[in-house]
Amino acid sequence: MRRITRRELLQATGGGAAVAKTGGLAAILATGRAPAYAQTTQIHWLKWNDFVPAGDQLLRRQLLGEAEKALGIKINLETIGLNDLQARVTAAIQSQSGADITMAFNNNAQLYAESCVDVSDVCEELAASQGGFYDLAKAQSHDGRKWVAVPYCIIGAMVAYRKSWFDEIGVTTFPETWEAYREAGRKLKARGRPIGQSLGHTVGDAPAFCYPLMWSFGGREVEADGKTVKLNSKETIESVKFMTAFWKEAHDEGGLAWDDSNNNRAFLSGTISSTLNGASIYIEALRKPDQYKTDSGAQMRTDILHAPLPRGAHGQFGVHPFQNHMVMGYSKNQKAAKEFLRWFHSPAVYEKWFVVQKGFATGPTRSWENHKVWDEDPVMAPYRVAGRLGLVYGHAGPAGQKAAEVLSKYIIVDMYAKAVQGMSAEDAVKWAEAEVKKVYGTGA
Structure with missing residues (x-):
């Protein structure tokens, strides 16, 4: 853009005194050239590599350009692996430099509440115009005083499973209880088709499996007061004993080292029969229908269904991974x-x-439940109300900083991982409770 000189400005406005009048602005517009402003503001946005590649492609090819035109703001998007996000934000806060907008997962934004900008004005405006945020979204983005992050989305976590393989062992609907799932998994593993599940230090799948399992047996890390640690209980021990047997009888035991992408690859290659996941496996099968095939040569997308995790004696629970954005x-x-x-x-x-x-x-707001996208594919129907049904990490207590720290240290995941590797259930739970007490400040 050519810079307008002072002489041109004065000529266009009829003299310096006219600049202050409305006619001066009209004259500037009449020249057909915008005044020269300071350099366009640039925003550095750091987020994960979307498990649905089309999401990031749309941002880069279209939406970020639209943002620059609409707002005069250039967005420099950087995407990294999911498990690298927390290390990056920690380093940025320590150095007081880095991305302007940073994605956080689950309740991790609570860890950085003092280092985030108050975004209550943005959140309250969005809530008022879009039917309100789900409780799940507010619990993880509001620290009790202010909104510390803007909710981005909720990723439904459901079990993706091969319908034909379950049919072959006489299981025509997905198992409703943990015991039934264990029995089905035992038969499937005997046929070389184990269940696939991560018990590693990965942000999404491992905790989203372990916490609901614990809750369904009646276990919990803390009471509703958010202070009384209650992990070492008969109920938690029973859940660990169950998982130890379930793991050996029904699972691909290599899952101890899996991240959030290993199970996707294993499922699509036909080496596991089911796995807890977002819908990315199915969406990838839709995207490349001729690449992913069943044993009979049919497109794998026709053999994938979704179901919630089974129920236990104390109910049926789910955690649906959550994303929000912090302004640093x-x-x-x-x-x-x-x-x-x-x-x-x-x-x-x-x-x-x-x-x-x-x-x-x-x-993250309730209005999106009513979108027509949910009516277009019945296979996706279970994900429609994920935001309404999901619980937060730290249940039955609040999703505050302490619950976020327990999650980020993988204490609950490691409790199960230690047991399936040979530690007794009692010792694994005792170890985990000591670690949780350190976080909650109640001693070992």
Whole structure:
């Protein structure tokens, strides 16, 4: 853009005194050239590599360009592996430099509440216009005083399973109880088709499996007061004993070292029969129907169904991985970052991203339950109400900093991992309770 000189400006406005009048602005517009402003504000946005590649492709090819035109803000998007996010934000806070907007998973934003900008104005505006946030979203993004992050999406965690393989062992509907799932898994593993599950240090699948299993047996890390640690109980020990047998009888035992992508690859290659996952396995099979085939040569997408985790004696539970975005306190572009998040979550813009997700990620506000995308594919129907049904890590206590720390240290996941590797259930639970007490400040 050519810079307008002072002489040209004065000529266009009829003299310096006219600049202050409305006619001066009209004259500037009449020249057909915008005044030369300071360099366009640039925002550094750090997020995960989307498990639905079309999501990131849409951002880079279309939406970020639209944002620059609409807001005059250039967005520099950086994507990294899911398990690398927490290390990056920790390092950025320590150095007081880094991305302006950073994605957080589950309740991790609570760990950085003092280092985040108050985004209550953005969140309250979105909640008022879109039917309100799910309790799941608010619990993980609001620290009791303010919104510390803007909710981004909820990723439903359901069991993806091969329908024909379950049919072959006489299981025509997905098992409703843990014992029935264990029995089905035992038969499937005997046929070389084990269940696949991560028990490693990975953000999504491992904790999303272990916590609901514990809750369904009646175990919990802390009471509702958020202070009384209650992990070492008969109920928790029973859940660990169950998992130890379930693991050996029904699972691919290599899952101890899996991250959130290993089970996707194993399922699509036909080496596991079921796994807890977002809808990314099914969406990948839809995306490449001729690449992923069943034993009979049919497209694998026709043999995939979804179901919630089974129930135990104390109920049926689920955790649905959650994402939000923090505007960092060290950022020099806080106002622009908030404006971008407000713009991105406006219905007209967010819908474009939501549609390409095909149900893998659903909106954090209740209005998205009613979108027509849910009527287009019945295989995706179980994910529709994930935001309404999911519990938060730390249940029955609040999803605050202490619960986030227990999660980030993988204490509950490691409790099960230690047991399946040979530690007694009693010792594994005793170890985990001592670690949880350190976090909650109640001693070992």
